Amino acid sequence: DAKTTQPNSMESNEEEPVHLPCNHSTISGTDYIHWYRQLPSQGPEYVIHGLTSNVNNRMASLAIAEDRKSSTLILHRATLRDAAVYYCICSYGQNFVFGPGTRLSVLP
């Protein structure tokens, strides 16, 4: 599994877009890019995943660089409920290697 690098923390204002970056320069061709988040006192929850192309779902968008060495999770309108730790994980298998993630604070 590729090592990922994320900022330790980020801050956003409510109802503004948030771009959470992730670097994964050693990603292999078969590794998926997964994003999970962990709200306080809960287990991690799935946000989005991708392989090569940009992806959209009802929670977020995932923009993947052409060389796949980086990606960005986009929350289009942050809400207070989006305050969480966001984890970017690169793996083919599902035995995830979690890094420290990015702690997102959302200000009202």
Added chain:
Amino acid sequence: EAGVTQFPSHSVIEKGQTVTLRCDPISGHDNLYWYRRVMGKEIKFLLHFVKESKQDESGMPNNRFLAERTGGTYSTLKVQPAELEDSGVYFCASSQEKPPTYNEQFFGPGTRLTVL
């Protein structure tokens, strides 16, 4: 549909005692995973079941930890004897299939284990 459930939510035991954690995956999910976060560290993979078989147990820290999944349904993780460094939050997750079919993992709320 019920999510992944874990029992107990909290457990406080003394060093040297035995504790058994239980995980009930989402019905029909063949894959079951155990992870844990010890104090101040990142979430670490412990092991992976496919049905009742251990697919990968490379993350199990030592032989004080025993995981079982009899019948391929719920799983238990026993710690015997517990040590202080075992304190942390133990997460269970389940998913339907293996790669290349992509399946998201559904995590339970975790069991917080405190060893005194």
